[in-house]
Amino acid sequence: MNLVFYSGGNDQENHLLDKSFVEVLDKKNPVITFIPSSSYLSDQEFKSFVRHYSKFKISRFIHFPIDVPFDKILFQEVMRSDAIHMAGGNTFYFLHHLRKMKLLPQLRSFAQKGGVLTGLSAGAIMMTENIEMAAYPEFDRDENIVNIKNLTALNLVDFLFFPHFRNSPRYDAVFKSYTKKNSKMIYACPDGAGIVVRENELRFIGKCYAFSEGKKFTIN
Amino acid sequence: MNQIRKSPTDEVGKHSYINFAHLNGEHPFKDKVPGGRVEYKARYRRGGKVAYFNFELAKEMGLISKSHLSELNSDLEKEILETFSLTIINEYDLINKVKIPEEDILPNTYMATRYLQLQHPDKMGRTSGDGRTIWNGRVRSNGVTWDVSSCGTGGTKLSPACNINKKFYQTGDPSISYGCGLSEVAEGLETLFFSEVLGKNNFKTERLLAIIEYDKGIAINVRANPNLIRPSHFFGHLKQGNYQTLKQVADYYISRQIENKSWGQTSFKSDKEKYEYLALQTALSFAEMSAKFEDEYIFCWLDWDGDNILMDGGIIDYGSIRQFGLFHGEYRYDDVQRFSTTILEQKQKARYMVQCFSQIADFLTTGKKKSLSHFKNSSTMMMFDKHFIDCKNRNLLSRMGLKKNQIEHLLKNHISKVVKFRKVFSYFERAKSKRGIYRVPDGINRDAIFCMRDILRELPQIYLTRASQLNFFEFQEIIKSSYARKTDLKLTEIRKNQITKFQRFYHSILNSLEKDFNLNRSQLLLEITMRSSIINKYDRVTGDSITYIVQKVLKKRPKLSARELYELVEQFSNYQNLDPDKKTVSTKTPERHKNIMQNFYSIVRDCREGI
Numbered sequence: 001m002n003l004v005f006y007s008g009g010n011d012q013e014n015h016l017l018d019k020s021f022v023e024v025l026d027k028k029n030p031v032i033t034f035i036p037s038s039s040y041l042s043d044q045e046f047k048s049f050v051r052h053y054s055k056f057k058i059s060r061f062i063h064f065p066i067d068v069p070f071d072k073i074l075f076q077e078v079m080r081s082d083a084i085h086m087a088g089g090n091t092f093y094f095l096h097h098l099r100k101m102k103l104l105p106q107l108r109s110f111a112q113k114g115g116v117l118t119g120l121s122a123g124a125i126m127m128t129e130n131i132e133m134a135a136y137p138e139f140d141r142d143e144n145i146v147n148i149k150n151l152t153a154l155n156l157v158d159f160l161f162f163p164h165f166r167n168s169p170r171y172d173a174v175f176k177s178y179t180k181k182n183s184k185m186i187y188a189c190p191d192g193a194g195i196v197v198r199e200n201e202l203r204f205i206g207k208c209y210a211f212s213e214g215k216k217f218t219i220n
Numbered sequence: 221m222n223q224i225r226k227s228p229t230d231e232v233g234k235h236s237y238i239n240f241a242h243l244n245g246e247h248p249f250k251d252k253v254p255g256g257r258v259e260y261k262a263r264y265r266r267g268g269k270v271a272y273f274n275f276e277l278a279k280e281m282g283l284i285s286k287s288h289l290s291e292l293n294s295d296l297e298k299e300i301l302e303t304f305s306l307t308i309i310n311e312y313d314l315i316n317k318v319k320i321p322e323e324d325i326l327p328n329t330y331m332a333t334r335y336l337q338l339q340h341p342d343k344m345g346r347t348s349g350d351g352r353t354i355w356n357g358r359v360r361s362n363g364v365t366w367d368v369s370s371c372g373t374g375g376t377k378l379s380p381a382c383n384i385n386k387k388f389y390q391t392g393d394p395s396i397s398y399g400c401g402l403s404e405v406a407e408g409l410e411t412l413f414f415s416e417v418l419g420k421n422n423f424k425t426e427r428l429l430a431i432i433e434y435d436k437g438i439a440i441n442v443r444a445n446p447n448l449i450r451p452s453h454f455f456g457h458l459k460q461g462n463y464q465t466l467k468q469v470a471d472y473y474i475s476r477q478i479e480n481k482s483w484g485q486t487s488f489k490s491d492k493e494k495y496e497y498l499a500l501q502t503a504l505s506f507a508e509m510s511a512k513f514e515d516e517y518i519f520c521w522l523d524w525d526g527d528n529i530l531m532d533g534g535i536i537d538y539g540s541i542r543q544f545g546l547f548h549g550e551y552r553y554d555d556v557q558r559f560s561t562t563i564l565e566q567k568q569k570a571r572y573m574v575q576c577f578s579q580i581a582d583f584l585t586t587g588k589k590k591s592l593s594h595f596k597n598s599s600t601m602m603m604f605d606k607h608f609i610d611c612k613n614r615n616l617l618s619r620m621g622l623k624k625n626q627i628e629h630l631l632k633n634h635i636s637k638v639v640k641f642r643k644v645f646s647y648f649e650r651a652k653s654k655r656g657i658y659r660v661p662d663g664i665n666r667d668a669i670f671c672m673r674d675i676l677r678e679l680p681q682i683y684l685t686r687a688s689q690l691n692f693f694e695f696q697e698i699i700k701s702s703y704a705r706k707t708d709l710k711l712t713e714i715r716k717n718q719i720t721k722f723q724r725f726y727h728s729i730l731n732s733l734e735k736d737f738n739l740n741r742s743q744l745l746l747e748i749t750m751r752s753s754i755i756n757k758y759d760r761v762t763g764d765s766i767t768y769i770v771q772k773v774l775k776k777r778p779k780l781s782a783r784e785l786y787e788l789v790e791q792f793s794n795y796q797n798l799d800p801d802k803k804t805v806s807t808k809t810p811e812r813h814k815n816i817m818q819n820f821y822s823i824v825r826d827c828r829e830g831i
Contacts, residue, residue, distance in 0.1 A: 041795065043750075059684075059742040061746065061749065065758065068825060071678070073697050074698070077682055080685070145814055
């Protein structure tokens with residue numbers, strides 16, 4: 001499986017992650033699908049996304065909002081693309097619509113068949129077992145605006161991912177406490193950092209942190 | 221309430237609202253066109269509160285400073301109420317000697333203007349005009365003079381009810397609805413949401429400056445525009461053959477256009493040149509307006525009286541305005557005594573009005589009123605027809621997602637390709653359901669079956685990702701709307717042929733751009749994809765969606781402050797701004813509005829293909 005987890009940040013901060021993404025993609029003239037978390041103002045996000053990846057000589061993109069109905073013709077093209085990027089936003093809203101449109105199994109299958117799946121913030125959390133991390137910590141969480149109860153996501157990796165991490169005692173306390181009660185490892189990445197999963201091998205880009213069994217570890 | 225309004229001074233740390241003082245009933249139209257208005261004394265109306273104030277517009281008009289917060293402080297609220305919360309003292313009040321406290325009577329008079337209206341028995345414009353509106357005055361800022369009028373300020377003798385029933389009515393008389401002189405918050409909100417969205421999308425339109433709310437949902441809705449003159453302001457005097465007043469209206473209107481630098485030409489060697497220029501400008505504006513209405517599926521009940529439109533083609537009176545999601549070309553509003561025009565008939569009505577302006581120009585130049593048919597093939601009419609087609613071509617290329625310079629290039633150098641594409645585009649856009657005409661809640665309709673916005677949005681993306689054309693089935697799968705039935709989607713030989721042509725002509729346009737601008741296909745398609753995904757966004761407002769949104773807002777109203785309503789309208793109109801060249805990116809929705817905005821989005825989505 002080929003996955004890229006982006007935490008957030010600007011173009012410059014994500015330069016190394018982008019480079020890794022292009023390496024994983026390893027294709028001339030690839031097609032990338034952009035899935036926004038919400039169609040609200042997604043045209044602007046899509047524009048920025050295209051501008052950003054055009055720098056890597058990528059010129060074929062599909063804009064694919066999933067909280068509005070879509071036809072199967074465009075969807076077929078999405079499933080044929082070389083990479084699918086899931087954008088940031090409200091994780092609960094995003095998951096609710098991915099499930100409503102029955103896209104979770106399709107995206108899982110896309111990744112399992114070798115397509116490159118990438119996600120930023122909410123989109124990255126979506127690739128893990130569930131989106132519990134979006135509700136943590138209490139002082140910096142997404143609001144469950146759609147009141148969903150089933151938080152199961154794509155479950156493509158055996159760790160949890162926390163984006164926009166700030167290296168502070170407040171965050172540490174929350175995640176140490178969480179991992180005391182839960183067996184899953186949390187990888188917490190500040191903006192500009194992230195994880196590349198290539199054929200099940202993990203590579204950390206930038207300074208990342210891991211929380212496990214109530215302890216914190218620094219990576220890189 | 222003091223008789224003489226104070227003008228707030230520039231005290232240190234205090235805002236100046238001095239320009240509100242210009243909105244005191246005084247207006248140059250009163251003196252320049254004495255036969256074009258009736259005047260009323262007015263009284264301050266108590267019990268009002270400001271439900272909405274358009275801070276952005278007020279800044280543009282110079283009513284508040286650019287640095288003013290989008291917040292209603294007590295001084296500003298007082299100023300708004302003292303300026304706009306008023307009721308005229310009408311004929312009923314005078315005849316019945318209705319007692320009005322002396323201190324409530326305002327010093328100046330306010331005018332209601334005379335214009336032609338179809339629903340008046342007279343049909344000559346002698347009795348019709350502003351039936352429940354008065355003009356507050358005008359303000360000038362940054363080289364633009366703005367007219368301000370208020371709807372719901374009391375029944376005038378120019379209302380249809382007054383003339384049909386031949387009696388004067390007390391303002392608020394419950395025995396009549398339209399004609400009682402009042403307006404409602406719901407009407408104001410509908411105008412507000414619709415006009416702000418259309419304004420952001422480069423439609424010329426009246427805009428709402430404020431809503432003053434009273435008990436039982438009654439309101440005064442304050443509107444503004446750089447020139448509130450309508451064709452009907454001319455037509456009444458034209459019908460009556462009243463040369464003097466017609467000339468006064470024309471001269472007044474022309475002077476405002478020049479004052480506002482709205483026209484390219486500002487000086488004229490002769491009256492002939494001046495009035496012909498007026499007719500020409502009207503032809504160009506109306507051709508542009510009717511083409512845009514057709515292409516953006518705007519239903520505006522245009523008729524020969526010209527009272528639903530401004531002179532520059534701007535929208536006024538949102539009561540009968542709708543935006544359709546598809547080209548529902550046979551929808552007619554049922555107004556009990558008669559059906560409205562359809563979208564396609566709007567052009568003929570616009571053309572007819574232009575013909576009247578040809579007649580006006582000649583009448584004002586020669587002093588003789590010739591028959592209207594005399595101007596059927598005048599040069600102004602030719603200009604209208606030519607400009608209409610130009611605009612249709614331009615609009616289609618713009619909807620495709622092309623840039624301005626590309627559009628101009630194609631129109632200049634490859635017009636035949638554009639025309640061919642427009643023809644095949646229309647075939648699909650105007651395809652109708654086999655279900656035929658049927659009744660809808662407020663009229664009749666025959667469903668359009670294809671959604672052109674969907675194909676224009678998806679086609680460049682699909683071409684970008686694969687080399688092959690869409691097959692017949694794929695094409696129809698993308699373009700079909702929820703109104704299309706199985707029988708509507710039969711792939712006949714004619715339809716297959718049209719699908720092939722559509723893609724061929726689309727490509728031929730791209731080929732020309734690729735070659736002439738030295739672009740590669742991917743680069744071009746990517747640009748088009750990005751622009752087209754904004755222009756042809758999945759969810760675009762329709763008339764129905766605005767109605768439901770207003771119902772939602774009305775339910776929330778008791779808890780919504782003027783500032784919150786302003787923020788909601790801003791958020792909503794930014795979300796519906798489909799201009800790919802817009803400079804600003806809207807800000808994130810404030811937390812407290814998230815739920816209601818989500819509600820708005822789903823309403824727009826659910827109604828996207830309707831009327």
